Amino acid sequence: MPPDKPVEIWFQDEMRLGQKNTRVRQWARKGTRPRQPADQRYQNAYLFGAICPERGTGAAIMMPAADTYAMQRHLEEISKIVSDGAHAVILMDQAGWHTTSALEIPQNLSLMFLPPKSPELNPTENVTPKHPVR
Numbered sequence: 001m002p003p004d005k006p007v008e009i010w011f012q013d014e015m016r017l018g019q020k021n022t023r024v025r026q027w028a029r030k031g032t033r034p035r036q037p038a039d040q041r042y043q044n045a046y047l048f049g050a051i052c053p054e055r056g057t058g059a060a061i062m063m064p065a066a067d068t069y070a071m072q073r074h075l076e077e078i079s080k081i082v083s084d085g086a087h088a089v090i091l092m093d094q095a096g097w098h099t100t101s102a103l104e105i106p107q108n109l110s111l112m113f114l115p116p117k118s119p120e121l122n123p124t125e126n127v128t129p130k131h132p133v134r
Contacts, residue, residue: 005087010052010078012092013124014066018044048074050090051124057081071097072104079106091122 019042028034048070049060059081063070075090082088089110092098098113105111119125 005085006083008052008055008082008086008088010050010082010088010090011122011124012048012050012074012078012090013122014046014048014070014074014095016044016046016066017062018042046070049124050074050078052081052088053123055083066095066097068097068100068102071100075103075106075109079108082108093119093122 026034026036044064046063046066047060048063048066049058051058059074059078061070061074061077063073078088078090087108087110089112091112091114094113094116097103098111114121
């Protein structure tokens with residue numbers, strides 16, 4: 001990291017969004033076994049997000065999978081949002097797609113990994129909407 005550049009601290013995480021149906025239950029007369037079709041299909045998307053609290057800004061993308069390809073695209077998106085002339089340090093967990101040597105880290109980013117099993121150290125683990133959906 002260049003010593004003469006301003007440093008921005010960013011926090012990154014991702015989450016799965018989607019549908020996963022539960023088993024269907026129904027009341028039935030004792031001794032009967034009525035048919036009850038259940039939709040067992042599911043479909044997911046993954047939201048990758050990062051925030052810079054000091055600047056009050058963030059970067060996010062939605063991808064069909066959480067993998068190295070998606071993480072590479074996310075790093076490129078963050079790189080575009082970092083202030084001109086600044087360098088960003090991104091704190092994140094140690095998911096496999098975060099730590100792989102296959103990632104090409106943009107010049108204006110550095111990755112810093114949090115200790116294992118410590119979600120309380122990452123503020124993005126507790127992000128809640130300003131107006132919760134009801």
